[in-house]
Amino acid sequence: MTAKLYCMGESGNAYKAALTMTLAGFDWEPVYVDFFNGAARTPEFLAINPMGEVPVLVDGDRTLTQSGVIQYHAAEKTGRFQGETAADRAEVLRWILWDNHKMSSQNGPLRFMMNFLPAEKRPAEAIAWLGGRARAAWKTLDQHLQERDWIVGNAPTIADFACCGYLYYPEPFGFARADWPNIDRWLDGIAALPGWKHPYDMMPGHPSDRA
Amino acid sequence: MTAKLYCMGESGNAYKAALTMTLAGFDWEPVYVDFFNGAARTPEFLAINPMGEVPVLVDGDRTLTQSGVIQYHAAEKTGRFQGETAADRAEVLRWILWDNHKMSSQNGPLRFMMNFLPAEKRPAEAIAWLGGRARAAWKTLDQHLQERDWIVGNAPTIADFACCGYLYYPEPFGFARADWPNIDRWLDGIAALPGWKHPYDMMPGHPSDRA
Incomplete structure (x- = not known):
């Protein structure tokens, strides 16, 4: 079903x-x-x-x-x-937890406040604070992807599909692919997967x- | 070793x-x-x-x-x-992810900003915004624990030990056990475990x- x-x-x-x-x-x-x-x-x-x-x-x-x-x-x-080895699977869990803790939990509210709240209700200081935390996460991810095609091992995993969750959206929330060349290349890699x-x-x- | x-x-x-x-x-x-x-x-x-x-x-x-x-x-x-059944183990993962996404990721920075930053550097609006999100998480957890001793099933799991991470600390960050009677009882239950x-x-x- x-x-x-x-x-x-x-x-x-x-x-x-x-x-x-x-x-x-x-x-x-x-x-x-x-x-x-x-x-x-x-x-x-x-x-x-x-x-x-x-x-x-x-x-x-x-x-x-x-x-x-x-x-x-x-x-x-x-x-x-899921990752190929036990060590890979621990790494997959690590990056999914990281995404939940540091990445999507910043990107989601940031994009929401900057785009889906009425302009007069957008809390500028909270947006600035969250934006700083989001940038730290983008830096961590970009550095991690410097010499890799995928977040864990040599193949796509659910860790990739977690961390990319907010990064294809067009609404501005401070993330620009041009600023993060390794993330940019990795997003193209995910977008090239069949389906x-x-x-x-x-x-x-x-x-x-x-x- | x-x-x-x-x-x-x-x-x-x-x-x-x-x-x-x-x-x-x-x-x-x-x-x-x-x-x-x-x-x-x-x-x-x-x-x-x-x-x-x-x-x-x-x-x-x-x-x-x-x-x-x-x-x-x-x-x-x-x-x-780890949880007793496959369904329990899925619930454990759910609450660990929830903790990472909604609970500790709010409590940690909130407590840090309100206690460990110099008073003149505390961003009031960001603290207020994050405090609102933290309260929503405390409410979710308190409601979930209303008729339960543990977050998943009938025994303590790593989900309990994740969600309680910031709740025993004395530094004020808006969380008061007296406001959340089910959380309060549950924290006593964890504190009664041997060791x-x-x-x-x-x-x-x-x-x-x-x-």
Whole structure:
């Protein structure tokens, strides 16, 4: 049975799950959550995920939340993108945790505040502070990719699909590919994988829907 | 051979690793990193962890970074605190990722800015913004613990030892146990486990060292 991913195109966290499932050949389809009109705060949605967040994957009788959990689920079910050795798999977990701690947790709120909040509600100092932390993360990733094509080992893994979650979006949040040549090359490498799509082509929901 | 944890008492992320190893009976000893005097930025330390962060575990020929990776390492080596079933283990990963994404990644910087930065350098608006996000996380955790003793299943797991990382510290960062009765009870439950110690009793380094 086709698994259902509750998601919207604007969510880089949902994109990590959608991208992993697509590239791994895991059977899924999107269920649009109209997050910006409060759909993640309805009783129906909170019954699926009390945290009121996307992504959520419903696969048969299992309901999975947190993008990394869904990534691991798809990787284990398909036997793909987990890393080749035990040491590789520990590295994959390390970078997924790093992404959750230092990378997407900065990029997501930064992009949200700078683009999806009304201009008069954007907290300039919080944006500046978070921007500094995001830049430190981009530097860490760029340095790590200096002599590598992939974050772990010699092949793409779910660590790559986690860390790239917010980096293909066009909305400005201080990240420019031209500033980070190794990240830029690595993003091209991911985009060249068979089946890759841009987040707005992979999931329903686009900022222009609210224009 | 005794594993070495590069750490300092002030770090809640290091505490997650130290607490897990201690409660699991994993043989370790601390190596003090004088973080506040720049010891994590020396060439010697950056050779161990290019990210310039604690905790780092050196266990034989393996060097592990990210608290969650060290937690999993100790849990797998000792066969403890991983969760009892496959579904439990997916839940453990979910809450460890949630902690990294929503909980410790807010609590840590918030406590740092409110206590360890000089008063004139504390960014009030960034603190207010991050405080709001931290409160949302405390609410999520408190609600989850309403009818449970442990975050996953019926026994303590590394998910508990991740989420509690910053919650025993005395420095004020907006978290008060009295406001969150379920968290309060759960913290008492963790503190009652054999071998538990407060972070400042488990690792070298205390704010009074710099007084």
